Amino acid sequence: MELKSLFLKANNELENTGNRPRSRRITCKKCGKQVSVARIRKNxxxxxECGHYFPVRARRRILMLTDKRSFVEMDRDMESKNVLNFPGYDEKLSAAREKSRENEGVICGEATIGGSRVCIFAMDGNFMMGxxxxxxxxxxxxxxxxxxEQHLPVIGVTVSGGARMQEGMISLMQMSKISAAVKRHDEQGNLYIVLLTNPTTGGVDASFAMLGDITLSEPHARVGFAGPRxxxxxLNQKLPEGFQKAERVLECGFIDAIVPRQEQRDYIDRVLKLHGY
Incomplete structure (x- = not known):
């Protein structure tokens, strides 16, 4: 082994997933065409073929937005417990950890974007739908x-079905707890940028997902509280076309901009620079 290879290894597992583009092909759910995984990852x-947005894991999302090898994770070992003895919750947690390969539904840490220090969190839809x-x-x-404490901006990437019913009122309390922390962060003059992805709903949408100084969204993401059904x-009536889609939410003034995935990193970098970071 060459000595230099020891120094090329990242100090976290974000870049050390061992995943490389494979030659296999998958079928796009929107256009029905067979597309190679390598092309999808590269894009x-x-x-x-059609511009359909595939779901992205939390660690991959952070990798796409931050400078290479800059991410340092915080509180990785924290895990949920079945404090209410909710039937079947232990099994669901175990299945979620196996499916997502994560301990919980959010990844948090510090990184840089374009050289600017930031705190960043990304929710993972593979862990009990975020x-x-x-x-x-x-x-x-x-x-x-x-x-x-560090006077750093926060970048938040949301994807969630809402509060976790297996934790009852404890889950709902997180809405106010996080919102209070966001307010204290804001009172010190710090920036909070939210990137909404599909879907962002329920208690997450009703709290910290809508408290950003700047609220961005991916195209066609579903954003709302209760589900359309x-x-x-x-209401006993049919909803209009595009209801709860990001484009409609933008028209209503709850989103500042819809940013394509390929442009998100540069867009956030420009916003940070405009705010003096």
Whole structure:
């Protein structure tokens, strides 16, 4: 082994996943065409044939947004417990850890973007649909508290089905806890940028996902509180075309800009520079 290879290894597992573009092909759910995994990865996990956005894991998302080898993770070992003895929750947690290869539904840490120090969190839809439980709330709250102490901006990437029902009121409490941490961060003059991805719903949408100084979104992401089927049954009427899609939410003024995935890193870098970071 060459000595230099020891120094090329990252000090975290973000770049050391061992995953390389494979030759296999998958079928795009939108256009139905067979596309190689290598082409999809090269195109930031966007279908090169029709522009369909494939889901992205939290660690990959952070890798796509931050400078190479700059990410240092915080609170990695925190795990949820079945404090309410909810039936089947232990099994669901075990299955979620195996599926996502993560301990929880959010990854938090510090990195640089274009040389600017930032705190960043990314939710992982593979862990119980990015649902927000006590550990998710605690990790994000700690990140904001650290960012407040260090006077750093926070970049948040959201994907979630909402509060985690297996934790009951404990899960709902995270909405106010994180929101309070966001407010303290804001009162010190710090910047908070949110990137909404598909879907961002429920208690996450009703709290910290909508508290950013600048709110960005991926194209066609679903953004809202209750699901469209629930709303249709409640109102007993059909919803309009594009309901809860990012483009419609932008028209209503809840999103500042819709940014294609290939442009997100440069866009956030420019925003940070404009704000003096």
């Amino acid at each position: 930031n996990f966007v279908c090169p 649902s927000m439980g006590a550990v998710v709330g605690e990790k994000i709250t700690r990140l904001f508290e650290y960012a407040t 629930v709303i249709e049954k409640t």
